[in-house]
Amino acid sequence: MSPHPHADPHADPHASVAAAPVLVSGAGGQLGRRVVELLRDQGHAVIAASRHPERLAALGARGAALRRIDFDDPRSVADAVHGVERAIFISTDAVGARAEAQRAAVLAAAEAGLAHLVYTSVVSVAAPEMPVGPDHLVTEAAIRAAFPSHTILRNSLYAELLVGAAAGAAASGQLVTARGAGRVAWVSREDCARAAAAALVDGFSGARVLDITGPEAISDASLAALIAQLSGRPVQHVAVPAEALVEGLVQQAGLPRPLAELLAAFDMAAERGLLASASPHLGALTGQAGAPVAAVLRAAALTQGWAAPSV
Numbered sequence: 001m002s003p004h005p006h007a008d009p010h011a012d013p014h015a016s017v018a019a020a021p022v023l024v025s026g027a028g029g030q031l032g033r034r035v036v037e038l039l040r041d042q043g044h045a046v047i048a049a050s051r052h053p054e055r056l057a058a059l060g061a062r063g064a065a066l067r068r069i070d071f072d073d074p075r076s077v078a079d080a081v082h083g084v085e086r087a088i089f090i091s092t093d094a095v096g097a098r099a100e101a102q103r104a105a106v107l108a109a110a111e112a113g114l115a116h117l118v119y120t121s122v123v124s125v126a127a128p129e130m131p132v133g134p135d136h137l138v139t140e141a142a143i144r145a146a147f148p149s150h151t152i153l154r155n156s157l158y159a160e161l162l163v164g165a166a167a168g169a170a171a172s173g174q175l176v177t178a179r180g181a182g183r184v185a186w187v188s189r190e191d192c193a194r195a196a197a198a199a200l201v202d203g204f205s206g207a208r209v210l211d212i213t214g215p216e217a218i219s220d221a222s223l224a225a226l227i228a229q230l231s232g233r234p235v236q237h238v239a240v241p242a243e244a245l246v247e248g249l250v251q252q253a254g255l256p257r258p259l260a261e262l263l264a265a266f267d268m269a270a271e272r273g274l275l276a277s278a279s280p281h282l283g284a285l286t287g288q289a290g291a292p293v294a295a296v297l298r299a300a301a302l303t304q305g306w307a308a309p310s311v
């Protein structure tokens with residue numbers, strides 16, 4: 001891998017296998033588990049930390065040490081990072097209610113002596129229309145204040161979020177969204193995990209903010225064409241207002257209203273262009289560009305059984 005453009009010139013050039021263990025919070029979640037697996041596959045010493053370490057036997061069997069961490073309990077944070085130099089705090093799923101706990105967790109980790117903190121934020125975090133921006137802004141500010149050495153990974157939307165909608169569109173012939181002509185640089189969760197793993201072990205000791213996105217931003221018209229190609233059936237993009245999307249998600253798909261409203265808010269952010277920038281940071285950090293959304297949807301089509309025979 002070529003060095004990161006902002007790599008610390010004083011970093012150990014042989015630090016590709018970190019000597020001290022690195023800690024991954026949220027190891028019970030989809031992203032955290034994958035970060036631990038990637039690091040173990042590369043031979044790194046890893047502490048998999050979770051609110052429920054007793055559920056992480058599979059990661060323990062791969063050689064990860066297990067510790068408890070709960071951002072709602074700062075004492076557990078201090079205990080978890082004891083003896084650790086580098087850690088990633090994966091943002092929690094308590095959207096709208098996590099900022100204070102995450103801020104306290106950041107402070108507890110700094111006081112306990114952690115040297116470098118990696119955090120998963122979101123692209124366009126400071127835009128007022130970015131629905132989860134405020135939580136992340138509070139956490140980012142706490143990190144900047146407490147950790148001179150940090151990595152903020154501003155992730156784009158997971159391409160995996162499209163999988164259900166793509167299957168539905170293949171069946172109904174309609175991809176219904178409130179993104180209008182807005183384009184999104186969807187990124188696979190696997191690529192977010194690769195970025196997180198790289199940031200933990202590359203020896204970087206300065207402060208950096210990286211946008212982790214897919215290699216291209218695509219419109220929903222192009223997505224519909226892609227789903228049509230993968231399924232072998234005609235699919236059209238149907239652009240609707242956000243309010244109509246919310247009602248459809250609640251009444252037809254049975255989603256809880258707050259979740260439907262959150263998804264619609266992301267659609268509106270996309271419609272305004274807040275998710276449209278494809279960044280080179282993922283490739284620079286990991287040495288490999290991200291997967292195109294077509295690769296994620298192709299895998300889903302094959303797994304879920306809606307792929308055309310030719311795919």
Ligand SMILES: NC(=O)c1ccc[n+]([C@@H]2O[C@H](COP(=O)([O-])OP(=O)(O)OC[C@H]3O[C@@H](n4cnc5c(N)ncnc54)[C@H](OP(=O)(O)O)[C@@H]3O)[C@@H](O)[C@H]2O)c1
Nearest residue numbers: 026027028029030031050051070071091092093156157158
């Ligand atoms: N970029 C995107 O499109 C996108 C989409 C959805 C979510 N996200 C964000 O990215 C994060 C990771 O994604 P994911 O797919 O892995 O989500 P996920 O599978 O839903 O995982 C939720 C995560 O939140 C952690 N968590 C919840 N409460 C916590 C607490 N009190 N203290 C510490 N950790 C806590 C969980 O850790 P344990 O269960 O191990 O304690 C778990 O890692 C999400 O939590 C969310 O902030 C991003």
